[in-house]
Amino acid sequence: MNVRCNLGFLKHLIQDTFRQALASGICWMMLVVTAVCVVFCLSVDVSGDVALHSDGEPVFFLPSPPDHSFVPSAGASQQVRLPLETDPALARREGVETISGRMTLAFGAVSIPVSRERSDAVHFLQLILASGIAGTCGLLLTLVWTAGFVPTFLDPSAASVLLAKPIPRWQLLLGKYFGVLAFVGFQLVVFVALTWLALGVRTKVWDVAYWWSVPLLLIQFAIFYSFSVLLAVVTRSTVACVFGCILFWLLAWGINYGSVMARHMPQSQYLPASTVALAQASYWITPKPIDAGLILFNALNAKEHFEKPSVYKLVESGPTFSPQLSILSSLVMTGALLALSTHEFRTADY
Amino acid sequence: MRRGRMIQALRGVSLGIEPGEVLALLGPNRAGKTTLLKILLGLCHPSGGRVFRLGRPISQRSTLARVGYMHENQAFPRYLTAAALLGFCGQLSLVPASVLGARVPALLEKMGLTDRAHEPIARFSKGMVQRLALAQALIAEPDLLVLDEPMEGLDLGARRLLQEIIDEQRHAGKSVLVVSHALGEVAQVCDRLAVLVEGRLAYLGSLSSLLRDPDTGGVRTLEAALGKVYRS
Numbered sequence: 001m002n003v004r005c006n007l008g009f010l011k012h013l014i015q016d017t018f019r020q021a022l023a024s025g026i027c028w029m030m031l032v033v034t035a036v037c038v039v040f041c042l043s044v045d046v047s048g049d050v051a052l053h054s055d056g057e058p059v060f061f062l063p064s065p066p067d068h069s070f071v072p073s074a075g076a077s078q079q080v081r082l083p084l085e086t087d088p089a090l091a092r093r094e095g096v097e098t099i100s101g102r103m104t105l106a107f108g109a110v111s112i113p114v115s116r117e118r119s120d121a122v123h124f125l126q127l128i129l130a131s132g133i134a135g136t137c138g139l140l141l142t143l144v145w146t147a148g149f150v151p152t153f154l155d156p157s158a159a160s161v162l163l164a165k166p167i168p169r170w171q172l173l174l175g176k177y178f179g180v181l182a183f184v185g186f187q188l189v190v191f192v193a194l195t196w197l198a199l200g201v202r203t204k205v206w207d208v209a210y211w212w213s214v215p216l217l218l219i220q221f222a223i224f225y226s227f228s229v230l231l232a233v234v235t236r237s238t239v240a241c242v243f244g245c246i247l248f249w250l251l252a253w254g255i256n257y258g259s260v261m262a263r264h265m266p267q268s269q270y271l272p273a274s275t276v277a278l279a280q281a282s283y284w285i286t287p288k289p290i291d292a293g294l295i296l297f298n299a300l301n302a303k304e305h306f307e308k309p310s311v312y313k314l315v316e317s318g319p320t321f322s323p324q325l326s327i328l329s330s331l332v333m334t335g336a337l338l339a340l341s342t343h344e345f346r347t348a349d350y
Numbered sequence: 351m352r353r354g355r356m357i358q359a360l361r362g363v364s365l366g367i368e369p370g371e372v373l374a375l376l377g378p379n380r381a382g383k384t385t386l387l388k389i390l391l392g393l394c395h396p397s398g399g400r401v402f403r404l405g406r407p408i409s410q411r412s413t414l415a416r417v418g419y420m421h422e423n424q425a426f427p428r429y430l431t432a433a434a435l436l437g438f439c440g441q442l443s444l445v446p447a448s449v450l451g452a453r454v455p456a457l458l459e460k461m462g463l464t465d466r467a468h469e470p471i472a473r474f475s476k477g478m479v480q481r482l483a484l485a486q487a488l489i490a491e492p493d494l495l496v497l498d499e500p501m502e503g504l505d506l507g508a509r510r511l512l513q514e515i516i517d518e519q520r521h522a523g524k525s526v527l528v529v530s531h532a533l534g535e536v537a538q539v540c541d542r543l544a545v546l547v548e549g550r551l552a553y554l555g556s557l558s559s560l561l562r563d564p565d566t567g568g569v570r571t572l573e574a575a576l577g578k579v580y581r582s
Contacts, residue, residue, distance in 0.1 A: 005444060012438050015426070023470075024430030157425035161486065164391040165442035166414040350393040 004311055009167065010175050017149060017179030018186075026145045033141070034191045035287075037133060043197035044125065046118040122205040123305045127193050130213035132297055134188065136295040140249065142184055143224055147241035149180050150232035156350050163350055170342035177229055177338065184221050188214050190234065212299035216292065223287045223330050224249055226337040233348070257311070259283035260290065264314045273342045284329050291326040300321070313318045359385040360549045361462040365496070369527055370517055373524040374540035376533055381546040383529050384422070387498055390527075391419055404493060414506055415444045417499045418492035422529075424483040428472035432463050432482050435471065443490035450489075457485040461511070476503040484512065490578075495519055495526045501535045513539055545579050553579045 021027040101114035103121045114121050153159065153176050162172060184295040192214050200206045224245060231237075261280040262268050294312040297303065308316075315321055359382045367373045377383050388394040389401055392408055401408045404416055426435055435453055440450040458464045461481040471479065480503045487495060500512055516539045519526050530536045533543075543560060545553035553560060560579070 005441075008447065009441055012441055016430070016438070019429045019434075020427065023472075152427075155425065156422050157421065157426065158395060160388075160391075160421050161419060161424065161439065161483075162442060163393055164414060164417065164419040165439070166411050166444055167442050168411065348397065349395060350388065 001175045009171070010178065011028075013172075013175035013224060014182045017176065017183045020149060020152070021146075021183050024148070025080065027187075029145065030142070031190070033138070034187070034194060037129060038194045038198045040105070041125070041129075041195050042202060043105055044199065044202050045102075045104045045108070045218070046114060046121050046203050047102055051287065074142055075177075093121065096329070118203055119205050119207070120305045121208065122199055122203050123300065123302060124201060126195075126207065126210045127300055127306070130217070130300060131293060134191060134213060134217055134297060135220070137295065138191075139221060139224070140246065141230065142187070142221060143245045143249065144242050146180050146225070147232075147245055148238040148262040148300045150176055150229050151236050151238045151241060154232060154236050154345075156236075160350055161234070169346045173229070173233070173342055173345050174338065177225070181218065181222055185214070185218050187215055207301070209299060209301045213296060216296050218300060219331070220287070220289070220292050223334045224252075226341070227336040230337050230341045233345045248287075249289070253289050255279070255282045255286045256288045258292040260314050260318070261313065263318055285333055286320060287330050287333065288326050291321070291323070292330075295323045295326065358549065360389075360546075363546070363549070363551045365544050365551060365554055367525040367527055369493075369525055370520055370523040371542065371544050372459060372520055372528065372540045373544060374533075374536035375527060375529045375544050375546065376482075376531065376536070376576065377546035377552075378531060380548075381531075382549040383531075383546055386546070387496060387527070387529055389419065391496065395560045415490060416493040418487035418490060418495045420432075420480075420483045420487040420495075420497045420500055422502065424479060426471045426479065428470060430471055431468045432458060432471065432474075432485075433467040435482065436486055439486040440489040445490050445516065453489065461485045469510065477505050477508055480504050481508055481511075488515070493497065493524050495524065496529075497526065499531070500528060501530070501532075545576065547580055 018027070026197070101116045101118070103112045103118075104110065105112070112121075150173075163169060182290065192211060196206075196210050227248045228241045228245045231241045259279040259282060262271060262276050288313060294315050297308065297312060302308075363382070363386065365373075375383050375386065385394060389396050390408065392403075392411060392414060399482060404413045406413045421499060430438070436454045436457060437450055440453065441447070445453070455467070456463065458467050459486065463478065463481060463485070464480065466474070471482065474482065480500070484497075487497070489557075495516075497512075497516075501509060504512065516526050516528070520541075523559065526539075528536050528540060537557060540557070542556055544551060560576075
């Protein structure tokens with residue numbers, strides 16, 4: 001088979017996945033989730049913020065005052081704690097410059113004080129959208145919604161005719177896998193593009209770093225979906241794929257978290273060496289959602305606006321942590337799962 | 351072998367099909383007909399023996415490009431249109447796109463599906479799905495056409511069409527393997543009969559010699575003769 005034939009075949013499988021997603025309503029459900037997020041972004045407004053630095057000046061993390069209050073300098077012996085946002089005039093008289101900006105959500109229904117730059121508020125929303133909505137809820141929902149694609153494709157009454165064609169079975173399986181990836185990639189691009197545009201239009205903050213979420217989240221999905229493909233080949237059951245994938249996701253979280261703790265907790269020195277070695281081995285051969293979250297956090301430049309969550313700090317402080325190695329080892333595991341799936345599919349009787 | 355369970359579905363079966371011949375493979379349920387078919391099509395892997403497809407070992411999948419297969423209970427993706435399905439099957443059979451452009455409408459017309467070409471298969475009746483299944487089997491103009499229970503769900507007109515297509519294949523020097531459990535369905539179209547019973551080849555020969563066969567006791571009807579073969 002020549003390259004042109006292979007590409008035409010892959011194109012058809014991608015088209016087939018889009019048709020399947022349209023017919024099953026999954027495409028529309030994902031677009032509805034995107035539309036809700038876009039409306040949310042369009043409902044955002046930021047006002048009264050102040051630039052804390054000029055263009056080109058490096059940005060440093062400024063910790064928020066504890067419990068959002070300040071202590072007036074006068075009368076040090078008689079400390080009066082006043083809420084910062086309740087009386088800025090008093091603060092100004094005391095020589096403290098306060099910023100009384102506000103970010104409103106849901107078309108003004110929710111108002112949040114912004115004591116820093118508007119780009120901080122926008123980055124915060126982008127981090128929530130990329131990491132929380134798309135990276136956690138979206139990833140899980142997409143894994144569940146697309147879990148039936150491969151089992152349906154491999155159903156004997158549907159697949160027999162396809163398998164009786166000269167195309168090698170591994171190409172059929174990988175074609176379908178990449179078809180699903182193309183569909184999810186399309187949905188991710190739509191989500192990121194529309195939310196980026198909506199936030200940009202409303203806040204005039206256009207940060208292209210947000211676009212890093214497309215490849216990073218797609219890689220995460222590809223890693224977990226390869227396990228779903230293996231389950232589909234072995235069981236040909238959508239239910240097994242749904243529950244298996246969720247369990248695998250939870251297991252990956254557990255292993256990733258456990259391996260970080262095994263390295264850094266003070267009590268870890270009392271752990272047997274074999275346990276620590278097992279945790280490290282498990283870390284390298286399973287997906288790493290916490291690492292992926294940290295990589296996304298860094299890619300979005302969120303560290304310039306917010307304090308890094310403690311678990312991310314722990315991961316980063318590890319002697320062996322490398323974003324490239326983390327992604328590469330997860331991709332190697334994906335390749336191994338796909339190789340196992342194709343082998344099982346090639347030797348299966350229909 | 352199926353999920354760790356070993357099933358001996360076929361034993362000592364030896365038969366072949368000549369070019370321009372229509373061979374009917376008959377037998378009661380669980381006789382091994384479908385297994386034989388699946389081995390021929392590369393859907394199942396035999397644990398022993400030698401199987402050749404169009405003169406080549408079955409491990410050479412390239413010969414599948416010259417084989418057309420109509421499944422017994424075909425479940426096509428319901429969201430595909432008839433034209434899209436035929437295009438996809440043609441692509442899988444390595445038919446050039448330029449050829450497919452003309453062949454797909456021609457086949458749809460032959461099967462009486464031209465006016466439904468761009469409708470999703472979900473809206474098709476069982477008979478229409480069967481006709482579509484036959485069309486996809488013919489998309490690569492195969493040298494070997496394998497039909498598994500092809501008469502199921504077909505109305506009289508479609509049965510006549512199927513008989514015409516089988517005749518066309520025979521006259522074009524191509525081989526046809528028809529699998530059925532009912533002799534009456536294939537008696538008019540086949541040149542030879544192969545009867546499988548419990549995984550063994552119980553009879554291989556022409557219809558006329560089946561009726562003359564001393565083992566069948568000179569019975570007058572085909573069904574009675576076949577019943578004798580089943581019991582032998």
